[in-house]
Amino acid sequence: MRKKIVAGNWKMNLNLQEGVALATELKAALAADKPNCDVVICTPFIHLATVAGITEGTVIGLGAENCADKEKGAYTGEVSAAQVKSTGAQYVILGHSERRAYYGETPEILKEKVNLALANGLKVIFCIGEVLEEREAGKQNEVVGGQLADSLFDLTDEQFANIILAYEPVWAIGTGKTATAEQAQDMHEFIRGVIAGRFGEAAAENVSILYGGSCKPSNAKEIFSKPDVDGGLIGGAALKCADFKGIIDAWKD
Numbered sequence: 001m002r003k004k005i006v007a008g009n010w011k012m013n014l015n016l017q018e019g020v021a022l023a024t025e026l027k028a029a030l031a032a033d034k035p036n037c038d039v040v041i042c043t044p045f046i047h048l049a050t051v052a053g054i055t056e057g058t059v060i061g062l063g064a065e066n067c068a069d070k071e072k073g074a075y076t077g078e079v080s081a082a083q084v085k086s087t088g089a090q091y092v093i094l095g096h097s098e099r100r101a102y103y104g105e106t107p108e109i110l111k112e113k114v115n116l117a118l119a120n121g122l123k124v125i126f127c128i129g130e131v132l133e134e135r136e137a138g139k140q141n142e143v144v145g146g147q148l149a150d151s152l153f154d155l156t157d158e159q160f161a162n163i164i165l166a167y168e169p170v171w172a173i174g175t176g177k178t179a180t181a182e183q184a185q186d187m188h189e190f191i192r193g194v195i196a197g198r199f200g201e202a203a204a205e206n207v208s209i210l211y212g213g214s215c216k217p218s219n220a221k222e223i224f225s226k227p228d229v230d231g232g233l234i235g236g237a238a239l240k241c242a243d244f245k246g247i248i249d250a251w252k253d
């Protein structure tokens with residue numbers, strides 16, 4: 001059975017003290033009311049080691065939002081997958097549309113990052129999604145299929161077992177404009193088919209596919225009710241404990 005997951009992506013928000021406060025509040029909220037899904041928070045690098053001390057031994061998993069495409073050495077300002085792992089984090093988000101668009105992350109660079117993350121024992125939350133013009137031109141399947149093929153198709157079956165996919169239509173990220181539950185389901189079903197074609201039916205059945213883009217407590221339940229939607233990657237609504245918890249609770253009856 002594939003996992004249900006709600007993952008937060010803090011992006012470049014919260015200073016260290018604010019991040020510690022949010023993680024501490026979430027820990028208490030989830031200790032008082034156990035989630036029905038896996039919960040992960042992905043934080044800026046500077047929070048990881050400290051937040052790991054808060055989430056250790058709890059239901060909360062911890063991840064980074066990026067890692068370097070090089071193993072180690074003279075790459076000033078970069079943070080390697082091994083360094084992320086050494087903080088106690090278990091996950092890393094790769095391929096987020098903001099990294100692709102603002103930092104020039106190409107499919108080749110992402111391939112390197114994915115390989116290094118997996119080699120260092122991290123699970124990868126790999127993001128894919130089309131921009132508005134591509135959807136308006138009816139090209140969303142072609143774009144997303146290409147993103148999967150370009151960065152993930154060279155993985156072995158064993159490596160692919162540590163991939164979580166996040167479909168994030170770029171036009172829905174931080175815009176308040178959510179994809180409809182039907183649009184999410186259609187794309188997730190397509191993605192599962194692409195994975196089945198490359199890695200086989202069992203791998204496609206087992207991979208968790210998260211939806212991301214203006215997910216909130218008020219729409220999470222409907223989106224998560226779709227058969228191929230296994231949870232969410234949450235940006236803005238992950239910055240307030242009550243909102244994030246509200247989305248986690250969407251998995252409850």
Ligand code: PGA
Nearest residue numbers: 173174213214234235236
């Ligand atoms: P959002 O961001 O929930 O603020 O739209 C989602 C994401 O970019 O992961």
